Amino acid sequence: MRSSTSSSDDRLPRGGWGRTWRLTLLGLVILLGGLELTWRIKGYYAQVYGADESWILSFAQLSHATSVALGTSRIQAALDPQAWQSVMGGKPPIDLALPGNAPLPILDYIADSTDYRGTVLVEVLPLDAFDARQQGAPRGRGLLDRYDRDRVSPASMSEAWLQVHLLRFFVFRSPELLPSEFFKRLGTGELMPDKGLLHLRTDRFGPIQQKKFIATNKWDPQRGFYEIGHAGAEHEGRVPTPEEFDALRGRYYRIARVIQGRGGRVVFLHLAGCGERGAIEARRYPRATFWDPFARQSPALALATEDFPELQHFACYDGSHIDATDAAAYSRALATVVKAQLQASGGTR
Amino acid sequence: MIFNSLTFILFFAVVLGVYYLVPMSWRAKKWFILLASYVFYAAWNPPFVLLLMASTVIDWVVANRMASTRNHYGRRFLLLVSLVFNLGVLAFFKYGGFLLDNFAVLMHSIGIAYQPPVWSIILPIGISFYTFLTLSYTIDVYFKVMEPVDSLLDYAFFITFFPHLVAGPIIRAADFLPQVTQERRANKDQMGWGLVLMTIGLFEKTILADGFLAPFADRVYSAAAHAGFADAWLGTLAFSAQIFFDFAGYSTCAIGAALCLGFVLMDNFRYPYAAIGFSDFWQRWHISLSTWLRDYLYIPLGGNRRGAMRTRVNLMITMLLGGLWHGAAWRFVVWGGLHGSYLVVERQAKDRWGARALWTGRGARVVLALLTYAAVCLTWVFFRAPTLAAARHVSGSMLTGGHDSHLLGTLGRSIIVALTAVLLTTHWWLRDSSIEAKWQAMSPWVRATALTAMLVSLCLVSGDARAFIYFQF
Numbered sequence: 036m037r038s039s040t041s042s043s044d045d046r047l048p049r050g051g052w053g054r055t056w057r058l059t060l061l062g063l064v065i066l067l068g069g070l071e072l073t074w075r076i077k078g079y080y081a082q083v084y085g086a087d088e089s090w091i092l093s094f095a096q097l098s099h100a101t102s103v104a105l106g107t108s109r110i111q112a113a114l115d116p117q118a119w120q121s122v123m124g125g126k127p128p129i130d131l132a133l134p135g136n137a138p139l140p141i142l143d144y145i146a147d148s149t150d151y152r153g154t155v156l157v158e159v160l161p162l163d164a165f166d167a168r169q170q171g172a173p174r175g176r177g178l179l180d181r182y183d184r185d186r187v188s189p190a191s192m193s194e195a196w197l198q199v200h201l202l203r204f205f206v207f208r209s210p211e212l213l214p215s216e217f218f219k220r221l222g223t224g225e226l227m228p229d230k231g232l233l234h235l236r237t238d239r240f241g242p243i244q245q246k247k248f249i250a251t252n253k254w255d256p257q258r259g260f261y262e263i264g265h266a267g268a269e270h271e272g273r274v275p276t277p278e279e280f281d282a283l284r285g286r287y288y289r290i291a292r293v294i295q296g297r298g299g300r301v302v303f304l305h306l307a308g309c310g311e312r313g314a315i316e317a318r319r320y321p322r323a324t325f326w327d328p329f330a331r332q333s334p335a336l337a338l339a340t341e342d343f344p345e346l347q348h349f350a351c352y353d354g355s356h357i358d359a360t361d362a363a364a365y366s367r368a369l370a371t372v373v374k375a376q377l378q379a380s381g382g383t384r
Numbered sequence: 385m386i387f388n389s390l391t392f393i394l395f396f397a398v399v400l401g402v403y404y405l406v407p408m409s410w411r412a413k414k415w416f417i418l419l420a421s422y423v424f425y426a427a428w429n430p431p432f433v434l435l436l437m438a439s440t441v442i443d444w445v446v447a448n449r450m451a452s453t454r455n456h457y458g459r460r461f462l463l464l465v466s467l468v469f470n471l472g473v474l475a476f477f478k479y480g481g482f483l484l485d486n487f488a489v490l491m492h493s494i495g496i497a498y499q500p501p502v503w504s505i506i507l508p509i510g511i512s513f514y515t516f517l518t519l520s521y522t523i524d525v526y527f528k529v530m531e532p533v534d535s536l537l538d539y540a541f542f543i544t545f546f547p548h549l550v551a552g553p554i555i556r557a558a559d560f561l562p563q564v565t566q567e568r569r570a571n572k573d574q575m576g577w578g579l580v581l582m583t584i585g586l587f588e589k590t591i592l593a594d595g596f597l598a599p600f601a602d603r604v605y606s607a608a609a610h611a612g613f614a615d616a617w618l619g620t621l622a623f624s625a626q627i628f629f630d631f632a633g634y635s636t637c638a639i640g641a642a643l644c645l646g647f648v649l650m651d652n653f654r655y656p657y658a659a660i661g662f663s664d665f666w667q668r669w670h671i672s673l674s675t676w677l678r679d680y681l682y683i684p685l686g687g688n689r690r691g692a693m694r695t696r697v698n699l700m701i702t703m704l705l706g707g708l709w710h711g712a713a714w715r716f717v718v719w720g721g722l723h724g725s726y727l728v729v730e731r732q733a734k735d736r737w738g739a740r741a742l743w744t745g746r747g748a749r750v751v752l753a754l755l756t757y758a759a760v761c762l763t764w765v766f767f768r769a770p771t772l773a774a775a776r777h778v779s780g781s782m783l784t785g786g787h788d789s790h791l792l793g794t795l796g797r798s799i800i801v802a803l804t805a806v807l808l809t810t811h812w813w814l815r816d817s818s819i820e821a822k823w824q825a826m827s828p829w830v831r832a833t834a835l836t837a838m839l840v841s842l843c844l845v846s847g848d849a850r851a852f853i854y855f856q857f
Contacts, residue, residue, distance in 0.1 A: 046818060046820045046821070047573045047574060047577050048573065048576075048577055048820050048824040049573050049824065050573070051828050051831070052572050052573070052575070052576030052577075053572075054828040054832075055576065055831045055832050055835070056576065056579070056832075056835075058828060058829065058831075058832030058836075059832045059835040059836050059839065062833070062835075062836030062840075063836055063839050063840060063843075066836065067840060067843055187429055188427065188428055188429055189426070189427045189430065190385040190386070190389065190391050190427035190428055193391045194389050194390060197390040197391060197394065198390065201390070207844065208843075213844055213845065214841075214844050214845075215595065221795075
């Protein structure tokens with residue numbers, strides 16, 4: 036039976052296609068090229084910050100990885116994967132850290148829903164990791180849900196790859212620079228997005244060019260950048276009660292035991308803040324109350340960088356992140372410490 | 385794979401390149417497109433391509449056996465095999481959970497505590513669409529409307545052709561198979577217009593439906609219990625525009641992609657929000673489904689040949705089942721039921737007052753079109769709301785008013801009103817014309833400006849591609 040509707044073939048517009056499409060392509064190149072140039076001149080750069088797809092792609096590599104890093108932007112900026120690999124061997128670590136994020140949901144997933152047996156490097160930033168509200172957890176859970184959905188679909192994974200590689204080359208595709216984000220910022224008083232310090236690459240590690248900002252920000256070696264404000268560190272989240280803290284670290288310990296039980300290794304890392312921000316962190320989460328008891332009873336190796344002199348001589352700029360020029364040396368030093376400590380523990384932790 | 389993705393753009397570029405640049409026989413090209421169509425389908429979830437292949441082979445075998453069987457009962461048995469297989473697969477994947485849940489409710493109502501097993505079966509994408517394709521083919525062969533196709537390749541090509549595979553248009557074998565027999569090459573007009581249609585379709589879907597309208601509809605329907613009169617209406621207007629741009633956008637892309645390969649698919653939308661009355665609406669909205677339901681359900685039930693009462697019953701059955709086809713939930717049945725009721729009432733009104741000159745004036749036609757649109761919007765509530773209770777609340781607010789909770793800001797309300805006004809005006813403007821005719825009248829500069837604006841905006845949207853609404857059906 037034929038359908039009763041006519042086909043669209045008999046009424047096609049005729050002629051003029053070459054000119055129409057040539058003009059269209061010219062307009063497209065001029066407009067998008069001009070936009071790209073404008074953003075670059077204004078100091079924005081191509082990177083994958085804010086793109087969930089890059090995290091999904093990194094997670095998809097987990098089964099082949101020998102080491103994986105979790106935590107916040109602090110570890111993303113501090114680790115140079117090649118430098119780390121040169122000391123630790125194996126493959127370069129994969130980065131599953133999320134800026135300002137609690138690692139627990141992702142650790143739970145790695146422990147319970149994968150058979151990963153490599154090294155898990157967990158940056159424990161008390162502000163986020165011990166936050167009683169676990170404010171960062173929903174983001175991790177959301178990404179894991181998306182990963183579960185996408186991993187069965189080759190189209191979704193290839194789409195993620197293509198999106199990430201577009202971001203890698205074109206500034207105008209940066210999530211913060213898209214028109215929809217400008218609409219959201221209407222009325223907030225800050226129409227133009229922050230240029231940001233973290234330059235995430237497609238492997239999600241990202242050097243921070245902090246020295247560039249010294250010219251425009253007030254800085255001294257003791258305080259770091261001052262007058263940049265640390266409202267987040269001061270006010271976000273809630274310090275847990277002793278019972279809540281015990282419950283939280285119990286979750287970390289359980290995860291460590293599960294991964295160790297199948298031959299993997301877990302290293303908890305406390306990358307101390309510095310300057311004014313470090314002082315806020317130390318006040319809200321005193322080491323003696325939080326990190327020390329956590330490390331003492333941890334079934335896995337737990338290291339605080341401030342305990343190792345070889346990790347102390349790196350300049351502190353924004354109070355939180357290692358500078359791009361120091362990342363490789365810092366990573367080598369950190370890897371040397373971790374390697375030595377793992378050997379010293381004799382595989383018992 | 386979805387049209388609004390970089391993956392599809394890359395896939396389509398490769399398909400077009402190989403199709404036109406690699407010297408191949410027509411048979412080899414058909415194999416290539418068939419393979420590409422399986423890749424297109426498998427890219428979503430690879431194992432389900434086997435189900436598509438099984439459905440294709442079974443119906444091809446059944447139809448050929450049917451043609452060679454002279455025995456009436458034998459033919460009927462073979463038709464039954466096709467119906468049971470196709471509808472069985474559809475029932476299992478799409479309606480299994482729905483049937484179990486309703487069975488549990490039924491048992492509970494007679495005092496038996498029955499706990500159904502958890503139904504976590506993934507719905508194969510496009511199953512409702514390709515099931516209707518294969519069904520129409522075997523039914524046509526059974527009624528000797530057409531001869532079965534000898535070549536399994538041609539038949540598989542018809543079922544699997546990637547532009548229409550996952551969300552239609554629900555093409556007919558008699559329309560499409562003749563196109564498969566001879567080599568197809570798009571001429572300049574087909575290629576040029578095909579690319580324009582794909583651009584328009586992607587713009588409708590990505591910018592208008594997902595970018596502007598979906599967030600407002602989502603905001604209202606995610607807080608349906610708090611929606612007052614204005615929010616309920618505006619949220620529903622946003623959804624009515626969203627679903628049009630979403631689905632018509634998909635169909636436009638599908639028609640455009642097929643045209644670039646030299647194939648012609650049937651129109652699926654013809655400015656439905658300018659419809660005057662509900663039978664007119666269904667001749668303009670999802671045309672390939674409405675004509676399918678008419679030809680394979682309404683007419684076999686007796687259509688309008690068995691008296692007024694039977695016609696009304698047939699209309700209601702057709703629309704209720706049409707509603708259920710959309711989704712395994714009572715909301716969709718109510719949606720179909722509302723449309724069935726509208727059609728019944730309209731038929732009665734036409735019988736009684738249709739001949740009066742009052743309705744033929746331009747002003748009256750505009751009023752009737754707006755009334756039709758408002759009534760259609762009321763049905764969309766049941767389509768969009770997450771639950772029947774939410775749908776009842778929103779439709780209640782729309783009909784009887786209620787405290788307004790300002791779920792949408794002033795900017796949001798303005799955008800919805802403006803886009804709705806533009807949509808309705810455009811539909812009315814094109815109602816008795818066509819977009820092709822309007823395009824033909826434009827200068828290349830105007831065409832290029834429009835295309836550039838659409839393409840630039842497509843390049844500046846986030847990469848979080850939303851699936852098309854009709855993929856869930």
